[in-house]
Amino acid sequence: MSGKQRSLIDELRERGIRITPQRVIIFDAIERLRGHVTADDIYQEVQKDNPYISLATVYRTLELLQDLKLVTQTNLGRSQTFYALQGHGLHHHTVCTECGDIAEFEDALLDPLRTELRERFGFECHVEHMSVFGLCAKCRQKKAAEN
Ligand SMILES: [Zn+2]
Numbered sequence: 654m655s656g657k658q659r660s661l662i663d664e665l666r667e668r669g670i671r672i673t674p675q676r677v678i679i680f681d682a683i684e685r686l687r688g689h690v691t692a693d694d695i696y697q698e699v700q701k702d703n704p705y706i707s708l709a710t711v712y713r714t715l716e717l718l719q720d721l722k723l724v725t726q727t728n729l730g731r732s733q734t735f736y737a738l739q740g741h742g743l744h745h746h747t748v749c750t751e752c753g754d755i756a757e758f759e760d761a762l763l764d765p766l767r768t769e770l771r772e773r774f775g776f777e778c779h780v781e782h783m784s785v786f787g788l789c790a791k792c793r794q795k796k797a798a799e800n
Pocket residue numbers: 689727737744745746782
C-alpha cells in the first residue's frame with residue numbers, strides 16, 4: 654500500500670512466532686514471487702532453495718500467515734486458491750467466466766454493502782479478498798452482437 658514494507662520475518666518475530674529455517678525459505682519465496690500465487694507456485698520456488706520442504710509444509714505455513722492476517726486468499730475461478738501478501742493492498746477481483754479475464758477493484762466499493770449489512774442485520778462483514786464472477790465488458794458486447 655504505502656510506506657516501506659517490512660519483511661514477513663520482521664513481522665513474525667515481532668509477534669513472537671518461531672522462525673524456523675524452513676519458514677524463512679518459504680517467506681522468501683512468497684516475497685520474491687509477489688502478486689497472486691498458488692501454493693504450488695510457492696512450492697516450486699522453495700524447491701530451488703531446499704528440495705526437502707514438502708507441499709504440506711508450504712500449506713501449513715500459508716495457514717499460519719492467513720491466521721496472522723499477513724496473507725489473504727481468493728478463488729479466481731480456476732481449480733486452485735490464490736494467495737497474496739496483505740501488503741499488496743486491500744482489493745477484490747472481477748473474474749470473467751467467459752474469457753477468464755481478471756481485474757481488480759478497490760475495497761471502498763464494498764462500503765455500501767458493509768453499511769447495509771450492519772444496519773439491517775447487525776452483521777459485521779469481514780471480506781478481505783473477494784472474487785466476483787460474471788461477464789466482462791468485452792464478452793457482454795460480443796454476446797449482445799450475437800443475438
Ligand atoms: Zn487479489
